[in-house]
Amino acid sequence: MLRRTFAIAVKELLQLRRDLRTALTLIVMPVLLLFVYGYALSFDVQHIRLAVVDHDGTQASRDAAQAFLRSGYFDLIAQGQDERMLDPLFDRGAAQAALVVPFRYASDLSAGRATTLQFVLDGSDSQTATTILGYARQIAASLSPLVDVGAASGPIVPVPLVWYNPDLSSTRFLVPGLLAFILMVSSVIATALAVVREKERGTMESLRATPLVAVELLLGKTLPYLVVGFVSAGGALLVAHLLFDVPVRGSLFWLAAVTLLFLAVGLAWGVLVSTIADSQQVAFQLALLSSMLPTMILSGFIFPISSMPAFLQWLTRIVPARYYLVALRGIVLKGAGPSVWWPEMASLGVFGALLVAIATARTVRSL
């Protein structure tokens, strides 16, 4: 059986070599994409466009505005004394936030009376808005001392500590997810056309005359792509480590193992797609649709799974990248061993086997 599988693998490899553009694309693309998008994608908000409306016009009010600008997060884009200037600025998107200092701000402060600073926010992008609000709160807290207004007890002071990613750089969090996304999409696309091409060209008939069994055909077809995918995954991880400071705190062996498993499942998915579709056109659309959007949105790459409604959390179980990300992030960022992520990898293995089984059944039927 192995010899026949290997023979098919060699045939597929030869065909791959003939279409050099595809072969190169498969190897170089993931690395290139990780490089490019690793730099581009970030949740760390900077250059927040701030407008300042100062009703007080005193040294203290200017100090307050200065505190915001000095923090390095905010850029001053407009300044004035009339609140009406804010509406058109926000509508156009020229301003994201505005600080409004009230009349009598300085005199209230020096008399020890409580005063308020109004902070207007563009709430459209709630995530950015929440981050900006967090910054603003921090800055306001640093501006004013706590005042004991007949306190019943002392204040609660949180001592914050962040593990694994102390400067909370979103890149370290995003890059592994990006890697999983890129690998999944390229694996599915690579093999989606594998069987359909044979069907369309009619060479499937010739294969029927050979002593091949369906499983051997499918395995043989995906083997070259597994090797190619593994090489490019290695390259991408290297880029992630060297350029984006993504550490590899866990064992390289386990990293390679889980990546291999993930690639295999992605390829199996592609093969399954190719057995469902009758034309390359449909195969392509199905491959793209079933890999790109779901992996981007349902794998935990960007949007946390725990924040999704229950029925969707259930659905994420059929997204292979979801399982891989747990292991990848665990190994890479936390140095976690198999005892932590083996349930996910076991699920992934079972899922992959299921895909291969269905694909085989469908191929047998057509053979």
Place this chain on the structure above:
Amino acid sequence: MRTLVNILKKELLQLRRDPKILPILFLAPVIQLTLLGYAATTDIRRVELAVCDLDRTASSRELVEELTRSTYFRLTAAVESQDGLDQLLQSGRARVGLTIPAGFAADRSAGRSGAVQLVADGADALSGTAGMTYAATALQQATVAAGVRPLIELRPVVLYNPDLVSCNYMVPGVLAMILMIMTMMLTAMALVREREIGTMEQLLVTPLSPGHLIVGKLLPYALVGCVEFSTALAVVLFWFGVPLRGPFVVLVLLTLPFMLCTLGLGLLISTLSRTQQQAMMLTGFVFILPQMLLSGFAFPIQNMPAVFQWFTYLVPLRYYLVILRGVFLKGVGPSVLWREGLALLGLGVAILGLARLRFRRQLA
């Protein structure tokens, strides 16, 4: 004019002939929109919280109550020791760990500050930071409730989306993405298929001019795109209940130049690839992926390095997202959005022109 109608009829007939295409065309966008609209949420809720209460007083229990009462946290474990907490964080079963030291209540009633340890899982930057922020805010509120107030209070006023619900921001974005992917893919694949099969040659022998041919080929997909847009829009408005604050007419009108861009891109792709496999890779990686990641859909453009921000000026989806979000969330109209509309029109004409040039050169 009649030739155009004939081409249209031929294309529509071909579409109908492949039974698997129809559900992809019409059902898939709706299903995807529904599923992904729910998933694309940046509202961090139910952050897994583990507590190690070493004080075990009424005061410390009250603090834990405060934190878990809201939907922001989900108490997943209460452990006896710091080690237990560490293990939970490492395995990912807790994202935030709260340690209340012994003597907490005593410190507070003596008027001293009570320090609590908050550990966040930074590996999941979103949940970790959000959890940290929620916890810090809740603790501050508890402090204020005890009568210790800051001298300067920051009062936030949130415009357009007062409850900071990410659904209203994300769902129109998902709509735009699905529309873009579907129209681009269809056009690209259909045209390349003709070329691969060889029927393109046959079309060239007909008395059609290349211009007519292009229009005739794109028009049916434009129609399909319109139908898809309408159904998807209905889902956004009536299922998700995203409020439409701006003029509906503007929304519809400005979708047309966007479709011009995507259809033009589909045509361009078809002129750049010789086989369907190439077309697929090209479409996927060069045209769809950058638009998904760099258009401002999930990752804000302003967070990107300058060189990427420059690049996004060439991405049609960027402008369309501004339009969609402007009309839905901000309720603005053409007076604000005319720039984006013009940019889309310009891009669309340029792309179509380029595609037509390549098309003609290949026919010659």
